[in-house]
Amino acid sequence: MNRNTSVRTIGAWAVGLAVAALFALTGWMVFVFAPREATMGDVQRIVYLHISVAWCSLAGAVAMGLTAAAYLIRRNPAWDRWSQAAAEIGWLCATLTLVTGSLWAHKAWNTWWTWEPRLTAMLVLWVVLGGYFLLRSSIEDVQRRARLSAVLAILALADIPMIIMATRWFRGMHPVTPQMDPRMRVVLLTSLVTFTALFVLLTVLRKRQLDLAARVASLEQKTGIVT
Amino acid sequence: MTAADTLRTWWWLVHKDLLRELRAPRVWPAMLLLALVLAMVIELQIELPRQQHPEYVGGMFWLAAFFAGTMALDRSFSGEHEQGCWQGLLLYPVGPGTVFLAKLTANFLAVCTLGAVLVPTFMLLSGISLLTRPGPFLVTAVVANLGFAAAGTLVSALTSSLAHRNGLLVLLLLPLVLPVVLGAVQATRFLLVGQLDGWWRWTQLLACFAVVFVTLGTLVFGYIVEE
Amino acid sequence: MTINEPKLPWERAVGWQPESEGCPLIARQLTRTMSGQPVLDRADLAIGPGELVALVGANGAGKTTLLRCLAGRLRPTAGEVLWFGVSPKGRPDRHRLIGFAAHESLLYPELTAGENLLFAARMYGLAQPRERVGEMLAKTGLARLAGRVAGRLSQGLRQRLSLARALVHDPPILLLDEPLAGLDTAGRAWLEGFLSELRDRDRAVVFSTHDDHRSRSLADRVLELHGGRLQATAECAVIPRARSA
Numbered sequence: 001m002n003r004n005t006s007v008r009t010i011g012a013w014a015v016g017l018a019v020a021a022l023f024a025l026t027g028w029m030v031f032v033f034a035p036r037e038a039t040m041g042d043v044q045r046i047v048y049l050h051i052s053v054a055w056c057s058l059a060g061a062v063a064m065g066l067t068a069a070a071y072l073i074r075r076n077p078a079w080d081r082w083s084q085a086a087a088e089i090g091w092l093c094a095t096l097t098l099v100t101g102s103l104w105a106h107k108a109w110n111t112w113w114t115w116e117p118r119l120t121a122m123l124v125l126w127v128v129l130g131g132y133f134l135l136r137s138s139i140e141d142v143q144r145r146a147r148l149s150a151v152l153a154i155l156a157l158a159d160i161p162m163i164i165m166a167t168r169w170f171r172g173m174h175p176v177t178p179q180m181d182p183r184m185r186v187v188l189l190t191s192l193v194t195f196t197a198l199f200v201l202l203t204v205l206r207k208r209q210l211d212l213a214a215r216v217a218s219l220e221q222k223t224g225i226v227t
Numbered sequence: 228m229t230a231a232d233t234l235r236t237w238w239w240l241v242h243k244d245l246l247r248e249l250r251a252p253r254v255w256p257a258m259l260l261l262a263l264v265l266a267m268v269i270e271l272q273i274e275l276p277r278q279q280h281p282e283y284v285g286g287m288f289w290l291a292a293f294f295a296g297t298m299a300l301d302r303s304f305s306g307e308h309e310q311g312c313w314q315g316l317l318l319y320p321v322g323p324g325t326v327f328l329a330k331l332t333a334n335f336l337a338v339c340t341l342g343a344v345l346v347p348t349f350m351l352l353s354g355i356s357l358l359t360r361p362g363p364f365l366v367t368a369v370v371a372n373l374g375f376a377a378a379g380t381l382v383s384a385l386t387s388s389l390a391h392r393n394g395l396l397v398l399l400l401l402p403l404v405l406p407v408v409l410g411a412v413q414a415t416r417f418l419l420v421g422q423l424d425g426w427w428r429w430t431q432l433l434a435c436f437a438v439v440f441v442t443l444g445t446l447v448f449g450y451i452v453e454e
Numbered sequence: 455m456t457i458n459e460p461k462l463p464w465e466r467a468v469g470w471q472p473e474s475e476g477c478p479l480i481a482r483q484l485t486r487t488m489s490g491q492p493v494l495d496r497a498d499l500a501i502g503p504g505e506l507v508a509l510v511g512a513n514g515a516g517k518t519t520l521l522r523c524l525a526g527r528l529r530p531t532a533g534e535v536l537w538f539g540v541s542p543k544g545r546p547d548r549h550r551l552i553g554f555a556a557h558e559s560l561l562y563p564e565l566t567a568g569e570n571l572l573f574a575a576r577m578y579g580l581a582q583p584r585e586r587v588g589e590m591l592a593k594t595g596l597a598r599l600a601g602r603v604a605g606r607l608s609q610g611l612r613q614r615l616s617l618a619r620a621l622v623h624d625p626p627i628l629l630l631d632e633p634l635a636g637l638d639t640a641g642r643a644w645l646e647g648f649l650s651e652l653r654d655r656d657r658a659v660v661f662s663t664h665d666d667h668r669s670r671s672l673a674d675r676v677l678e679l680h681g682g683r684l685q686a687t688a689e690c691a692v693i694p695r696a697r698s699a
Contacts, residue, residue, distance in 0.1 A: 072447075072450055124402050124405050127402040128402045128403065131398055131399040131402060134395065134398060134399070135385070135386075135395070135399065138386075138389050138390075138392070138395060139389060140489060141488060141489050142489065142490065144454075147450055147451075147453065148385055148451065150450070151381075151385060151447050151450050151451055152382075152385060152399065154443070154447060155378070155381060155382075155403060155440075155443065155447075156403065158439055158440070158443055159403050159406070162406040162432065162435065162436055162439070163405055163406055165406070165432060166405060166406040166409045166410060166432060167405075167409070169409075169413070169428065169429070169432070170409050170413065217490065218490065221490045221491065228547050232579060235576075235579075236576075236577065236579070239573065239576040239577065240577075243562070243565075243573050246564075246565065246569070247562060247564045247565065250564040250565065250603075251564040309563065310558050310559050310560065310561055310562070310563055311556050311557075311558030311559065311560045312560060312561070312562055314527065314556060314558070314560060315556070315560030315561075315619075317527060318525060318526075318527060318549060318552070318554050318560075319546075319549060319574070319577035319578065320546050320547045320548070320549040320550045320577070320578065320579070321546055321549075321577060322546045323546070453529055454522075454527065454528050454529060
């Protein structure tokens, strides 16, 4: 193992351990430190996870769009792999948002789904990201796939603010900052930091995977040996 | 190329598309027939008390219009791929932005024609006039159709040259145009119940979407058609 | 054949310098990969005014890819194409310098022969498009078929119309992808005469063909594509073709 790989491996382990420590801290804060909510009781604690993964899914969509634009300008395939990695982790977070939202809605309103604006916007984002993967899987040529999916990512990025606005106006709801106990706010902030760190770590690891896969594909073509 | 040259080129591109459709009508008749069938099926299934019709007829109208409109969008580029015409078009000294604007214009005219046929159809079937305030309704229809045509032209260009493109256009387009669908439906609803404030707010969102996607389309179309 | 190699006898005989400003068409280290596989591999060429160059090669050798790169339609993975010393990248207005006739006709089947040409003339921004269309229809022997829908023309007539479309704006560089394919004897004779006339008018012409033997008698130079690499065939480096007066 050369020096660069050793440094990278040690770095990855260190970051992983740090994120694990943050998770442990966040877990303690959510279940022990945070006060019990008066109306919803312990079920309310799912909100810390729900808001955090929702934030990460939006971050993923934005990162997907920005790195896609970078690819179109620089034509460096690494930017396309960043875009794909961010989209995948973002989509995973969107899925978690919908699941936690449904669980919360079932307890709060006795229904698995409600056309509440944020859930609606998240569902649309989930479908848009799904479409992005569908487009990628329809194109075999690597450069063409990168180029066309970059365009779609940029269209999606431009659309997201309007989707959010439209779904909020649709339900006649204006943005409201809920009244939160100061301790709850601290827990929420910690949870946001933890999940952001996890999002970044997963995206970097996934991008690294895609880099290695591209390298293998290149070697297969050069040598004619298919693994 | 001067602005006059660009305008002239744009005009002859639109003229060519309209002439082709006139000579061998493939898209417009099918699109109009589908719209009529959708209008009939929707009106048949939804039995509402008469006083609730103004609240819902706009939604039914726009759903039929957008679903049928995807047919025009689907054919706008696939028709060019016959006989290599698309390759020929891109060999001319014409910027890709101009080609996009010309395709957009042809698609916009198609969906406007569709709307012009659907309005009396829905009025006949539902007994509700969509034209109680014709000026504002026309404004909403124009900006909604423009935004829909812009997004649809881009997605159609993205998917037209793919081998396995069946259904991909609709899957990619409908989530992206959610702000247009919601906007058009809500603007029409507010107009029919006489709430002009609500109508104006939604029409502004539609205009914003149209401006964003027409501008974005002009900028990114070159990346879509590049090989 | 690379530009930096010692000049062959026929080049000295023709008397032009590939690197000079007036050279219509230059390709340097042109490379195009598709799905990671090289279709074109560092192709170099220079085509001077009044040169008729045949491009030969087996099916799948990359002839169409090369022609489309030269026409500015395909973006090369590496290398560059120059038209009169300027790259066409990001300059759609410079497409006026190129006439391209592909294997497909590039014609709208619903429009008549005259309408197809008129559309092309308008796209090229010609000052008097209708007059020019009449001229091209007469030149290609299609005057009496101006009102016939392009989709109903025979293969040979579509080929002529396609050529007329490529030439409507009188470009200095002409790229033809298998123009001889599908033509009968009379059609081939007509086309060969047409190509010779273009050469005599100092147009730079590159045409791809499978017919190696015939191309050697027609062309000034024959370039062969093999495995993505471009090479001049031995026979061309002998005597330059004498031009008709």
